[in-house]
Amino acid sequence: MQRIEDLTREELAAAVESYAKMVLARRFEEAAERAFRHGKIGGYLHVYSGQEAVAAGFLSVLRRDDIFFTAYRDHAHALLRGTPPGAVMAELYGKATGVAKGKGGSMHLFDASRGFYGGYGIVGGHIPLATGAAYTLRYLDTDRICLCFLGDGAMNSGSFHEPVNMAGLWGQDAMCPIVYIVENNQYAMGTSVSRSSAATNLASRFAAYAIEHERADGMDYFTVRRVASRVISQVRETGRPYALEVLTYRFAGHGAADLFQPYRNKEEVTQARTRDPITVLEDRLRAAGVLTDADVERIHSDAEQTVEGAVRFADESPEPAADELFKDVHGAWGTWPR
Amino acid sequence: MSAMEAKARVTPARHKTLGLTDKDVLDMYYYIALARALDERMWVLQRAGKAMFVISGPGHEGCQVGAMWPMDKQRDWFVPFYRSIAACLVKGMTASDMLLGLFARANDPSSGGRQMPGHYGHPRVKILSTSSPVGTQYPHGVGIAYAAKIRKTGEITMVAIGEGGTSQGDVHEAMNWAGIYKLPVIFVVENNAYAISVPLHKQVAGGNVAARAAGYGFPGVSADGSDVLECYRVAKEAHDRAKRGEGPTLLEFRVPRLGSHSSDDQQERYRTKEEIQADRRRDPLQTFRQYLESVAVMNEGTHKEITDRIKREIDEATDFADRSPLPEPDSGARYVFHEGD
Numbered sequence: 001m002q003r004i005e006d007l008t009r010e011e012l013a014a015a016v017e018s019y020a021k022m023v024l025a026r027r028f029e030e031a032a033e034r035a036f037r038h039g040k041i042g043g044y045l046h047v048y049s050g051q052e053a054v055a056a057g058f059l060s061v062l063r064r065d066d067i068f069f070t071a072y073r074d075h076a077h078a079l080l081r082g083t084p085p086g087a088v089m090a091e092l093y094g095k096a097t098g099v100a101k102g103k104g105g106s107m108h109l110f111d112a113s114r115g116f117y118g119g120y121g122i123v124g125g126h127i128p129l130a131t132g133a134a135y136t137l138r139y140l141d142t143d144r145i146c147l148c149f150l151g152d153g154a155m156n157s158g159s160f161h162e163p164v165n166m167a168g169l170w171g172q173d174a175m176c177p178i179v180y181i182v183e184n185n186q187y188a189m190g191t192s193v194s195r196s197s198a199a200t201n202l203a204s205r206f207a208a209y210a211i212e213h214e215r216a217d218g219m220d221y222f223t224v225r226r227v228a229s230r231v232i233s234q235v236r237e238t239g240r241p242y243a244l245e246v247l248t249y250r251f252a253g254h255g256a257a258d259l260f261q262p263y264r265n266k267e268e269v270t271q272a273r274t275r276d277p278i279t280v281l282e283d284r285l286r287a288a289g290v291l292t293d294a295d296v297e298r299i300h301s302d303a304e305q306t307v308e309g310a311v312r313f314a315d316e317s318p319e320p321a322a323d324e325l326f327k328d329v330h331g332a333w334g335t336w337p338r
Numbered sequence: 339m340s341a342m343e344a345k346a347r348v349t350p351a352r353h354k355t356l357g358l359t360d361k362d363v364l365d366m367y368y369y370i371a372l373a374r375a376l377d378e379r380m381w382v383l384q385r386a387g388k389a390m391f392v393i394s395g396p397g398h399e400g401c402q403v404g405a406m407w408p409m410d411k412q413r414d415w416f417v418p419f420y421r422s423i424a425a426c427l428v429k430g431m432t433a434s435d436m437l438l439g440l441f442a443r444a445n446d447p448s449s450g451g452r453q454m455p456g457h458y459g460h461p462r463v464k465i466l467s468t469s470s471p472v473g474t475q476y477p478h479g480v481g482i483a484y485a486a487k488i489r490k491t492g493e494i495t496m497v498a499i500g501e502g503g504t505s506q507g508d509v510h511e512a513m514n515w516a517g518i519y520k521l522p523v524i525f526v527v528e529n530n531a532y533a534i535s536v537p538l539h540k541q542v543a544g545g546n547v548a549a550r551a552a553g554y555g556f557p558g559v560s561a562d563g564s565d566v567l568e569c570y571r572v573a574k575e576a577h578d579r580a581k582r583g584e585g586p587t588l589l590e591f592r593v594p595r596l597g598s599h600s601s602d603d604q605q606e607r608y609r610t611k612e613e614i615q616a617d618r619r620r621d622p623l624q625t626f627r628q629y630l631e632s633v634a635v636m637n638e639g640t641h642k643e644i645t646d647r648i649k650r651e652i653d654e655a656t657d658f659a660d661r662s663p664l665p666e667p668d669s670g671a672r673y674v675f676h677e678g679d
Binding site: 156157158159160161164165167168169171172195197207209210211 | 509539541545
C-alpha cells in the first residue's frame with residue numbers, strides 16, 4: 001500500500017479532487033438508478049458503484065490529449081474525465097442535449113473532445129477498436145497513448161484474443177501504446193470468474209501474447225494511481241502494450257434487471273462494502289490532514305446539488321428531432337484523431 | 339549381422355519403450371508414406387487439369403500419424419483441417435475416399451462432391467466434415483467433447499489446426515470453454531511457421547502456441563513434429579489424461595512445411611532456398627525411415643514392399659475415382675438440412 005507520508009502536496013491535492021469526483025460519480029449512479037425505476041431512462045443501466053477508484057486512479061494521470069475506451073459501465077469514466085454531468089444524464093434520458101445527442105444512451109456515451117471514444121454495448125467489441133486506435137496514434141507519429149478498460153467476462157470473447165495478439169506483435173515494433181485495464185469485479189453478469197475461466201489469474205493470460213502484465217488492488221485509489229502513473233509513462237516511452245488486472249467489486253447488481261443477485265450472498269457484498277473505495281480514500285486523506293469534516297460535508301452537498309441539477313436538466317431537455325435519426329451514422333473522412 | 343543391427347539388439351528400441359510393436363511402427367510408416375504418395379498424386383492431377391485445386395500437408399504426416407495412433411478408431415472423434423490427409427487415413431478413410439473428393443464424384447463420402455478439395459469428412463469413421471472458415475473447427479470439436487461428457491460416452495475428440503488459425507477468436511473461446519468444463523478433447527496445432535505466407539513471428543505474439551494453454555488452465559506441450567515417436571508419446575499422454583477425466587491438452591507440433599500453401603501459391607516467393615532446404619532435412623518420411631532401419635525393423639526389401647503396395651493402391655484409387663460418376667445436377671440442393679440417420 002502506498003504510504004501517505006510519501007505523497008507530495010500536489011498528489012494530495014489531486015487526490016482530494018479525485019475524491020470529490022468519485023463522490024459525484026456515486027451520487028450520480030444512485031440518481032440514475034432512481035430515474036430508471038421511475039421509467040425516465042429507457043433501455044438498460046449498468047452502474048459503477050464500488051469500482052470508482054479504478055477509473056479515478058487512471059484518468060487522474062492520463063494526459064489531456066490521450067484517449068480511452070471502455071465497455072457499457074461507462075458513466076463514471078465520462079464524469080471523471082470532466083464531461084458535464086447534465087450532458088451525461090441527458091444521454092441516459094435519451095435527450096437531444098445528451099453527450100451523444102440522445103442516440104447512444106447509457107451504454108454508448110461518447111465525448112471525443114475529451115478523448116473519450118466510448119461506451120460500447122457489445123461485450124469485448126471495443127477491444128479491437130481501442131487496439132487499432134493505439135496503432136494509429138503511433139502511425140501518425142504522436143506520443144499519445146490509449147487506455148482500454150474491459151471487464152473480466154470480456155476476456156473470454158474472441159474479440160479479446162484477436163486484437164491482443166496483434167497488440168503483442170505491433171508492440172515489437174513500438175507501434176501499440178495501449179494499456180489494457182481488466183476491471184475484475186469478480187462477476188461476468190452472474191458468472192463468477194472461477195466459473196468463466198479455468199485459469200483465474202487473469203493478468204497471467206497476457207503472457208501468451210508476450211505482453212507485460214501485473215495485478216493491483218483496485219479498491220485503493222493511491223495504489224491504482226501509482227501503478228497507472230508508472231505504466232502510462234512506460235507505454236508512452238516504449239510504444240509497447242501493458243496489461244493490468246485490477247481487483248475490484250461492484251456493489252450494485254450487474255444491470256438494472258439484476259434485482260435478486262442469486263449468484264452471490266448478502267454477506268459477501270456487506271464484506272466488500274467495508275472496503276468502499278470512497279471511504280478508504282476519505283480515511284486516508286483525513287489521516288493526512290488534507291480533508292476536514294467541513295470539506296467532506298461540502299463535497300457531498302455539492303455533489304448532491306450537481307446531480308440534482310443534472311437530473312433537472314435531463315428532465316427538461318427536448319427529445320431528439322426525428323430527422324436526427326439518419327445523422328451521425330457514418331463518420332466524416334479525416335476527422336480522427338482530433 | 340551389421341554393426342547397427344548388433345547395437346539394436348543391446349539397447350531396447352525407442353518404440354518398444356513406448357509400448358509400440360514392430361508391426362505398429364511399420365504400419366505407422368506405411369501411413370506416412372501413403373499420405374505422401376497420395377499428396378504427390380493430387381498435385382500431379384491438379385497440374386494435369388484433372389483437379390481444380392489442391393491443399394495438402396507434406397511434412398505434416400509424421401505428427402499426424404503419431405498423434406492419431408492412440409485414438410480409438412471406432413469410438414473417438416476427429417475434427418480435421420485441410421492438411422489432415424495422414425490423420426484421416428489412420429482414422430479410417432482410404433485413398434479412394436480422398437480422390438473421390440478431389441474429383442468431386444457422386445460417391446465421395448465427404449460430401450457427395452459438394453465440398454472443395456481438402457474438405458475431408460466421413461460419418462462412418464467419425465470424422466467431422468471440414469469447415470472452410472479458418473478456426474471454426476475448434477468450437478465444433480469442443481461441442482462434440484461437451485456432448486460426450488454429458489452423455490458419458492467415453493468418446494475423446496481430437497481437433498487439428500495450423501498455427502495461423504490460432505489467432506482466430508473462435509479458437510480462444512473454444513479452448514477457454516474446454517478448460518472450464520475439463521472436456522475430453524485434444525487440441526492439435528500443426529505449426530509449420532507459415533500462415534499462407536505470413537511467418538510465425540508476425541502471426542503469434544510470443545512465438546509459442548503451447549504457452550497459451552496456461553491461460554486456459556490446462557497443459558500445453560510443444561514437440562518436434564518431425565519426430566513421429568515423440569508426437570505419439572505426447573498424444574498418448576493427452577489421450578490418457580482425457581480418458582481419466584482430467585480435461586484437455588494442447589499439443590503444438592513444430593513441423594516442416596515441404597510444399598507451398600496450396601496449388602495457388604508459390605512459396606519460393608517469400609521463403610529463402612536455405613530455409614526450404616533446412617525443412618527438407620526434417621522430412622518425417624526420411625527421418626522415420628532412418629529410425630526404422632537403425633533399429634533393424636525395416637530394410638531395403640520391406641521398404642520396397644511397402645512402396646510398391648502404396649503405388650498399386652494409389653493407381654487403383656485414381657482409376658476408380660476417375661471412372662466414378664459425377665453427382666446428378668438435380669441432387670444439388672440435397673444435404674443442406676438433416677435428412678435422417
